[in-house]
Amino acid sequence: MRCQECEERQATVHFKQIINGEKKEFHLCEVCAQEKGYMQMPNQGSSLHDLLTGLFNFDSAPLGAQTASTQQLKELQCPSCQLTFSAFKEMGKFGCATCYETFSGRIDPIIRRVHAGNAKHAGKIPKRTGGSIQKKRQLEEYRAQLKKLISEEAFEDAAVLRDKIKALEKEGLDKREASEE
Amino acid sequence: MTMEHFLNEAISPWMREEGADNDIVLSSRIRLARNFANVTYPVLGKESELKKVHDFMKETYDKTSFQDYKNFHFINLKDLSEIQTQILVEKHLISPNLVRFPEAAVLISENEQVSIMVNEEDHLRIQLYLPGMKLADGLEEAFALDDWIEERIDYAFDEKFGYLTSCPTNVGTGMRASVMMHLPALVITKQLNRMIPAINQLGLVVRGIYGEGSESLGNIFQISNQITLGKSEKDIVLDLASVVNQLIEQERLARNYITEQLGVSLEDRVFRSYGILKNARIIESKEASKCISNVRLGIDLGIIKNTSKNILNELMILTQPGFLQHYAKRRLTPRERDVFRASLIRERLEMEK
Numbered sequence: 001m002r003c004q005e006c007e008e009r010q011a012t013v014h015f016k017q018i019i020n021g022e023k024k025e026f027h028l029c030e031v032c033a034q035e036k037g038y039m040q041m042p043n044q045g046s047s048l049h050d051l052l053t054g055l056f057n058f059d060s061a062p063l064g065a066q067t068a069s070t071q072q073l074k075e076l077q078c079p080s081c082q083l084t085f086s087a088f089k090e091m092g093k094f095g096c097a098t099c100y101e102t103f104s105g106r107i108d109p110i111i112r113r114v115h116a117g118n119a120k121h122a123g124k125i126p127k128r129t130g131g132s133i134q135k136k137r138q139l140e141e142y143r144a145q146l147k148k149l150i151s152e153e154a155f156e157d158a159a160v161l162r163d164k165i166k167a168l169e170k171e172g173l174d175k176r177e178a179s180e181e
Numbered sequence: 182m183t184m185e186h187f188l189n190e191a192i193s194p195w196m197r198e199e200g201a202d203n204d205i206v207l208s209s210r211i212r213l214a215r216n217f218a219n220v221t222y223p224v225l226g227k228e229s230e231l232k233k234v235h236d237f238m239k240e241t242y243d244k245t246s247f248q249d250y251k252n253f254h255f256i257n258l259k260d261l262s263e264i265q266t267q268i269l270v271e272k273h274l275i276s277p278n279l280v281r282f283p284e285a286a287v288l289i290s291e292n293e294q295v296s297i298m299v300n301e302e303d304h305l306r307i308q309l310y311l312p313g314m315k316l317a318d319g320l321e322e323a324f325a326l327d328d329w330i331e332e333r334i335d336y337a338f339d340e341k342f343g344y345l346t347s348c349p350t351n352v353g354t355g356m357r358a359s360v361m362m363h364l365p366a367l368v369i370t371k372q373l374n375r376m377i378p379a380i381n382q383l384g385l386v387v388r389g390i391y392g393e394g395s396e397s398l399g400n401i402f403q404i405s406n407q408i409t410l411g412k413s414e415k416d417i418v419l420d421l422a423s424v425v426n427q428l429i430e431q432e433r434l435a436r437n438y439i440t441e442q443l444g445v446s447l448e449d450r451v452f453r454s455y456g457i458l459k460n461a462r463i464i465e466s467k468e469a470s471k472c473i474s475n476v477r478l479g480i481d482l483g484i485i486k487n488t489s490k491n492i493l494n495e496l497m498i499l500t501q502p503g504f505l506q507h508y509a510k511r512r513l514t515p516r517e518r519d520v521f522r523a524s525l526i527r528e529r530l531e532m533e534k
Contacts, residue, residue, distance in 0.1 A: 081221045093302070093347045095225035097218055097337035100345050100352075107349070111342070111410065114350050116384055118411020121343025123354035126336050127328045133340050 003029035078102040139168055188268050188507060191499040193293035197491060200313015204481045205429050207361040207494060209315045211323040214346045214355035215305040216337040222347040223282045223300045231284040231300050238299045242288055247329050250290035258285040267503030276301060302347050314425060316358055316418045353410030358418050360425045365400040365478045366435035384408040385424055399470030399497055440482060451479030459530050464523040469500050488533045499525060
């Protein structure tokens, strides 16, 4: 089949277009399809970066509302590295550690989208500086275990765990008292 | 030890060691992204600020050792020629991006198992390589290394978001665990393309040999985790390992299948490639990679004897543009490279006799 546009080359692009219920068939060669904008250039595919910055544009509110909210976002600026929120959305990178705090209200949806719905760290904690966080996480773990043991009516084990929790809590208190003195 | 040491050998000392499943898994890698708590990240930082990071890393860690990782060598990227930089990229000791950042540097251990990039997208990118399938060991060692570095640096860390990184895709653990695999039989049997979407669904990515955006050369693929937040490093590594182990199993089945089904035509394919490598006078890198992959498969299946397995690792890196020009001791046009590549491969195969 010849291309219906140039009537010269072989038609290799075939598709149907339906506009307002009116069906039209197209048989074009690649060159004409390209010219008419029916095809994507192979290199035009979105890079990972485009994809990411695309993800960050999460304000899918109705148009009117969106302009209002973008205006508000523009005013957010990191005091430490001067990165604005709109610049962050464009670049897809934070400028410093403080950015996370500065934009904390806005980045949760972005982070969730990138990390399959997760927004809370569950991994390693710095060994030297993360002591208090480590203890806090340990306490949380113990408490969850305790709940489970109680629901299973394993009261003896639960009692052991309860004492561990008490000891850990007391340790924290002692330290606080010591530092207050 | 000098810079020459890193440049002259195509394969790093650790690559010569035997690793688990090393007929299929070439190497395992753990990478941790870390930042200084109170310094602007390299993407926005002023040069004077980044220089402080650069100088601190040099003063604190140059010529130090940690466990098996002896004698860290600090290299300022500014001191390297274009070709030298390219070689470090080809050896996977630095990322292609590193050179774009001001005050960029790298610390490399003598055995080249550890490289710590300074002032890449994050202040620190700690990388640890192990031969074969050794993710669990790798994680343990990377943690120890991380703790050692943390003794002297206050990391940017947040209770909720974990290790704070420049890109939101790395936040949390800051960890990218990856495994480099040679999967020729899954490619020949056209199974891999079917498996990739399923692997993606598990939050893992399959890429070519030089990371993001690169195409697969010589049937070598890199499988790594995408998600860094919400799961512990251990769980991420376990998930990755289970997929890798399934791929290993599938690749072995596919190898058995093609051995039975293709028989002499598989042998023909292997020996044709061997013949090309042994005799070609001009060879492009794409063709070279394809042939090297076939020869390695032939070695693994016992079709080619008396040739070392390492040849794939070595030739893949040796025949990259940076190395070729380093050996030629001058810049080469693409055509000259193809000629030089062919002669290097012939020489290397001669050595196996």
